[in-house]
Amino acid sequence: MQISSFGERPVDLSDALAHVPGSTAHMERARRVIPRGMSSRGRLRAVPVAFDRGKGAHLFDVDGNEYVDLVMALGPMLLGHNPEAVIEAATRQLGKGLQFGGQSLGEVELAERIVQHVPSAEKVLLTNTGSEAVQSAVRIAKGATGRRVILKFEGHYHGWIDPFFVNSPGVPAAGEQHGLIPVVHNIAGQPTSTDVLVIAWNDVAEFDSVMAERGDDIAAVIMEPIPFNFGTMHAAPGYLDHVAAETRRHGALLIFDEVVSGFRIGLGGAQELLGVTPDLTTFAKAIAAGFPLAAVAGTEAAMECVTSGPVTHGGTYNGLPFAVAAAIANLDYLSENAQVLYPRLEARGAQLADGLRRVADKHGIPVVVNQIGSVLQAFWEPQMPVENYADAAESKAGPIAAINELVLAEGVHAAPRGIKFLSTEHTVEDLERVISAYDTAVGRYLG
Ligand SMILES: Cc1ncc(COP(=O)(O)O)c(C=O)c1O
Structure with a gap:
């Protein structure tokens, strides 16, 4: 036994x-x-x-x-x-070359589709995994605001890269605490980062009090607009609108981590379903039907610091042509059906x-x-x-x-x-x- x-x-x-x-x-x-x-x-x-x-x-x-x-x-x-149309598209592309180290037609075609489908998307950057997309979005928010603090919600998962691998499922909950929740790293013994503040989700009073105290230091508020990683539930009516308005009032950017919800909940993701738009959005998972591809989409204004400012988005493997071909085939299949x-x-x-x-x-x-x-x-x-x-x-x-x-x-x-x-x-x-x-x-x- x-x-x-x-x-x-x-x-x-x-x-x-x-x-x-x-x-x-x-x-x-x-x-x-x-x-x-x-x-x-x-x-x-x-x-x-x-x-x-x-x-x-x-x-x-x-x-x-x-x-x-x-x-x-x-x-x-x-x-x-093994969705046939996607595998076929990727295989065709593999026959033409693995990587070019330069621009390719597919990258533009994919970015155009994301802009077409996602309400807040005006500019798009590609990378490979959800964690990298989060890292990029946060860097953009820091570049755009000149600030370095990120406000996250307890239980929301934003990938396994430090310093965001904290207070997400797998570590003890903070229980009855109010206000700021101590940063609990998912890796025992790892030093915590001073860049991250954590508060409870769905609590307007806590959000308002942290914004009143620290709002002007905050570069971005990041969230899973539908927190699939801890609960698969909607926020209370009005909560997202309130968070979005207050975030902007304090000059911070709103990041929707749609790594799970993007293209799964609908072509326009959670932001279309909920009618609340962020400044930056991260996508991965359902965007490319299993191929390694992720994206950061943003408004023209949020992306300005990458377009003509100092912020770098880089990576040898960003926008792999076969993964891009898979993503295009995937999005076309989803949009046609x-x-x-x-x-x-x-x-x-x-x-x-x-x-x-x-x-x-x-x-x-x-x-x-x-x-x-x-x-x-x-x-x-x-x-x-x-x-x-x-x-x-x-x-x-x-x-x-x-x-x-x-x-x-x-x-x-x-x-x-x-x-x-x-x-x-x-x-x-x-x-x-x-x-x-x-x-x-x-x-x-x-x-
Ligand atoms: C909401 C969310 N963000 C980011 C990530 C990280 O994505 P990846 O595992 O591709 O790095 C995940 C992964 O589960 C996720 O669910």
């Missing part, structure tokens, strides 16, 4: 592990040469799975098991695994959320499921109502993680932390299978 503790109760993972002998051997080998056996810590799980290939909404592991995938690489695979695809993503998201809530009711477990479009988040006994990170962090991570390990043996690949991403390729039948798999896994968890 392989008993693991997930905080709440011991869980027998024997069946789940027996399912993946090849993956387990692969993981042991990986640990000999790769710290923890993974190149990204967010992929770690108690039951290791090594994948061989993916198609549509499905993944296949080295043991030959098939899974309905609810991870979708944590966001990029909006069109599913938007009337069908986005309502379908919403319907599938609602189907899965309803099904998971039914499973929770049937078993009498205290699970709350949030859903916005194609993203879901399950909490075990959060502080209700979930309005900010401290409420979400009251929930128990252990049972959610345990159930997401047990569901692997039922043919579902889901992230231990409870976030779920759907693609345009998930069918009604896939999701019925997922709901019944959770029914079985919850039954096993409860013993």
